[in-house]
Amino acid sequence: MRYGIVAFSLFGLAIASTGCSRDAVDVDFSADAGRAIRFEGRCGDATRAVPGDPADGKVPVYWCDGDAVSVACEQATPSVGRYVLTCPDEFSVSASFGSGDSQQWGEGLHDFYAFSPADAPDLEISGDGTVKASLPSVQECRDGLLDPALLYLASAEEGISPESSVVTLHFRPVVTLLDISFAASEATEVRQIVVRSTQAGEKLAGTFVYDLGADRLGRVDGGSNVVAVRMLQSDGTPGVKLAAGESCRAIAVVLSQSSFVGLRVDVVTAAGVAGRSCAEPLVGGKRYAIELGALPAMNDAARRKLYASWMSYLPDDALLSALSIPGTHDAATSTLNLWSKCQSLSLGAQLNAGVRCFDLRPTGTDDLMIYHGTSTGVTFDEAIAAMDRYLAACPSEGCIVQMQRQGDAGNDATFRSRMGDYLNSSSAYRDRFVDFRPDLTLGELRGKILVLTRSDYDGALVGGKIASWQDDVTDQISSIVNGSASAKLFIQDKYGGTTGIDNKKNAIIAYLDKAREKAESEWLFNFTSLATAVVTTPKSNARTLNPATCDYLKVHPGCTGVVMMDFAGDTDVSGDELLRAVIDQNFYCHLPCVR
Incomplete structure (x- = not known):
């Protein structure tokens, strides 16, 4: 794997991103056509289930037992299979795929397109390399942790020989993560984090079509240029209460674009709203740390706004x-x-x-x-x-x-x-x-x-x-x-x-x-x-x-x-x-x- 790090300073927002390149596919010529296809998944810094803290220019995000993946291949039978992952330890960067909906090799070279999680809303994955799924515009963040079911990942492995014993699927992110943190200057209750694009027609959530082979977001139907993240306590109670000086974290998931321009993050509290904007473009498919710093004291103007x-x-x-x-x-x-x-x-x-x-x-x-x-x-x-x-x-x-x-x-x-x-x-x-x-x-x-x-x-x-x-x-x-x-x-x-x-x-x-x-x-x-x-x-x-x-x-x-x-x-x-x-x-x- 090769890793990269990019840093921006945007109107007081400190933003860092990490990326992951695709590895070459290892081919072992030992299987016959008509046999069951075996899969394994691998990626070092951008997998699906559990995001960790950035370290050494990487953002570890791990597979977990029970994660599900859909694999589509027009040359295989059946053309779409659903697999449940087995991991060697509690948090892993690699996983083996259960035999669940086993697919069998057909004739000729195979193109495999995989998407995780397999149970994403409105998921449709086809063997031609396109996927349709839905990212909600209202999300939930419980004690600073987001729902891992929203961390969509895709893999495209093309031209694989039926003689391969194992097909290794190298996953990359479909969505962009915004890791937002701030501190309270006074006692307050945070109700919602709002991410908005000020660009007309730019959708941050909705039902989308993604070209897995080209790694490109296509049409977004309906949807919203606003993503609202509800703040929940660990027991699911709405609203996170902060004492003066206490910090808070939330993660928002937005659809990848070629770039984001005019992104704004607002914190809605019981007493008003405050936030910041950035005009610099942010590259899609990354993870960004957005530091808002200490929120200003909420006054009548913040409430009226x-x-x-x-x-x-x-x-x-x-x-x-x-x-x-x-x-x-x-x-x-x-x-x-x-x-x-x-x-x-x-x-x-x-x-x-x-x-x-x-x-x-x-x-x-x-x-x-x-x-x-x-x-x-x-x-x-x-x-x-x-x-x-x-x-x-x-x-x-x-x-x-x-x-x-x-x-x-x-x-x-x-x-x-x-x-x-x-x-x-x-x-x-x-x-x-x-x-x-x-x-x-x-x-x-x-x-x-x-x-x-x-x-x-x-x-x-x-x-x-x-x-x-x-x-x-x-x-x-x-x-x-x-x-x-x-x-x-x-x-x-x-x-x-x-x-x-x-x-x-x-x-x-x-x-x-x-x-x-x-x-x-x-x-x-x-x-x-x-x-x-x-x-x-x-x-x-x-x-x-x-x-x-x-x-x-x-x-x-x-x-x-x-x-x-x-x-x-x-x-x-x-x-x-x-x-x-x-x-x-x-x-x-x-x-x-x-x-």
Whole structure:
């Protein structure tokens, strides 16, 4: 074996890489055609199972008993075999292959293509030297150790004679390892490490095609330019708690490219986010040590940065239906009085605080004025314009509008005509709108607005239609549709004056439980708003319901669906804590993605 080491200094990131060259194949002419083929695997510094610490310019990564390898050969019978490895000691650079799915020699020279692990997601290996597999964009790092099942390796041995007694497969890495370390300047809880490529179209994870013979990554389908590594304790508990001065390590696995340009690493903590970027190219298929040093103390700016662009720290292929999304009930009512006021912040301020779903209720007037008992002074177009401005500044984010006609002014015919015209043609923001699909991803929502309407309008449907929405119900099953596309929708929107605040609290909690249990592709809206009686106001009810919802999430974390709250971001009624608690579920809990 020949080893190499390369060192870079990139904006405070110390980066070292190691490589491994292929050895020549040893041929022993002693077997006959038609006999079982025997394999062994070998590689000195880049095998699959257990990564060790760099030493003498090498990064030892060892085979372990039970590792599985798939071997494909068009000239052999069968053409693909699966083998379980046997190692001579606990950590080994060599292994023998069990007879499991034994392949037999055929006529002529043989080309062997091997891939490890044999049980990689979506694995398809063919005898022509191509492999298809999937690298997840959400990974897990437990006590600084990564899942060895993600350390994909490939081998290509071509032109082997059937007279060979043993075929030695020399493995090389398909993926790139980023060994990230940092220290805490203050006591904190680390929830997630995020690796992002700032280059458009560069995918760090997803379903990929790899040419084993040419050692080249080909097409990457779907996928993400963001890899999120969940930080777990040794027992699997989410979040790693660090004392001041304590160090932490995580390993991220990303797909090999010819080079990476514009890579950024961010550390998401309970108090905010911090990280660094590097502009120099990193060669794919290596292992890099990335030293972030001591994280800066998290302040209000670090917290605002995290929540103002929280979607940017999540993978593109995350299912939109599986996200935890904070929303605002009667979103445009910050200008109204005590009885009709449901929000303190303007739409622009809500967006900056992290709100991503907006309940808008335009009337059947020519200007589609939004009402809640009285005019808010905000038209539907002005609300969309506020989202447009925000998305232009933060293209990593996306918005959802849950819209219905409010009957306080105008008429249904005018609403149908004006809204249909606006969504289909007259809006200056027509290109912002995206159509609904059950498997819509965050990447497809970035920079876009998904309009889900409860009210019919003229012209083509833009976004999606909520098929039914009964008034003042604790639990309703509906659906979101667009043509033949449909997804189940659960709705909790009990707000009536006879409900009682304890009953409302129980309804909210029941739907938080339902959100954790629902299928990944199912949608859920959970309203925390309540209008109980003349002696209470939306704000006085929020003063009880917001902290109660937040407290329950602290004890029962998980996907929340869309939580439509009153006074989001308002510190006076814990609206700021609830908003952040909903967003935090995306970093704290497993996030399902399209595969």
